[in-house]
Amino acid sequence: MAPFNSYESFSLPLLAVYWPGVVGLALLFSAILSEVVALFVPQRMGWRFELVRVLAMSLVFTPVLFGWTQLLAPMPQMLPSVWQIGVFVALTSVTIHALRRIVGAEAGAFAADETGTVAADVEPAPQMPPEAPIPRLMHRLPKGAAGPILRLSAHDHFVEVHLPDESHTLRMRFVDAIAEMDGVSGDCAHRSHWVTFAAVTGIKRDKGRIFLTISNGDEVPVSRTYRPRIEAAGLLDP
Structure with a gap:
C-alpha cells in the first residue's frame, strides 16, 4: 500500500529496507511498551491497559518512525509531518487492538460446540477438583x-x-x-x-x-x- 507517499519518494531497494525496518521497530517498541505499561496497569486484557498502550505507542513510536522515515527518504520535504505520522500510528494501534479482541473472542467461541463439548483438536481446559463442577x-x-x-x-x-x-x-x-x-x-x-x-x-x-x-x-x-x-x-x- 506504501503510505506516506513512500511509493513515489522511495526507490524499490529503499522500500525493501524501509518497510521491514518499520515493522521490526514497531514490534520491538510494542513489546517493550507492553511490559512498561503492565507495571502500572497489570490487567493486560482490560480496556485500560489497551488504552494506555495505544497512547504510549503513539507518543514514543511516532518520533522513532518519523526519524527513520526522514533518514531514508531521498526527499524528506515531500513526506508527511510528524503529526500526520502520529495519527497513522494511533489508528494502526487501535485497529490492531480491535482485531485482537474480535479474533480472540471468535477463537474462544469455536473452541466449544453448541452442547458445550470441546472440539477434538482443542486441548480441554484443565480439570478442577472433583467437588467443583466445570461450567x-x-x-x-x-x-x-x-x-x-x-x-x-x-x-x-x-x-x-x-x-x-x-x-x-x-x-x-x-x-x-x-x-x-x-x-x-x-x-x-x-x-x-x-x-x-x-x-x-x-x-x-x-x-x-x-x-x-x-x-x-x-x-x-x-x-x-x-x-x-x-x-x-x-x-x-x-
Whole structure:
C-alpha cells in the first residue's frame, strides 16, 4: 500500500529496507511498551491497559518512525509531518487492538460446540477438583487457563472472566456468560458483577458501601438492587 507517499519518494531497494525496518521497530517498541505499561496497569486484557498502550505507542513510536522515515527518504520535504505520522500510528494501534479482541473472542467461541463439548483438536481446559463442577464457560477460555472461575464482570459487549491467577476477556453477552456458569453456586452482586459464592472470603464496608472480598484479593461492590440476593445466600446480614 506504501503510505506516506513512500511509493513515489522511495526507490524499490529503499522500500525493501524501509518497510521491514518499520515493522521490526514497531514490534520491538510494542513489546517493550507492553511490559512498561503492565507495571502500572497489570490487567493486560482490560480496556485500560489497551488504552494506555495505544497512547504510549503513539507518543514514543511516532518520533522513532518519523526519524527513520526522514533518514531514508531521498526527499524528506515531500513526506508527511510528524503529526500526520502520529495519527497513522494511533489508528494502526487501535485497529490492531480491535482485531485482537474480535479474533480472540471468535477463537474462544469455536473452541466449544453448541452442547458445550470441546472440539477434538482443542486441548480441554484443565480439570478442577472433583467437588467443583466445570461450567461450560471454562471451555471458551484459552488453553492452559487454570480455574476455578471466581467471578465475572461486564464491560460494554465484553465479559471478563476472573480466575485465581489471571483473567480473560470474552466477547459475549453478560447474561449468556452467567448462563454458562451452570452447576456453580453464585449470583449477581451488581448489574455488572457476578460472583461464585465459594470464592467470597469476607465483606468490607466503606462509607455506607458494601464490597465482597474475593479469594484472589478483588473487591466486588454490592448494589442495593442485588443486596437481597446476597443476603439470601448468607453472605450478608439482613
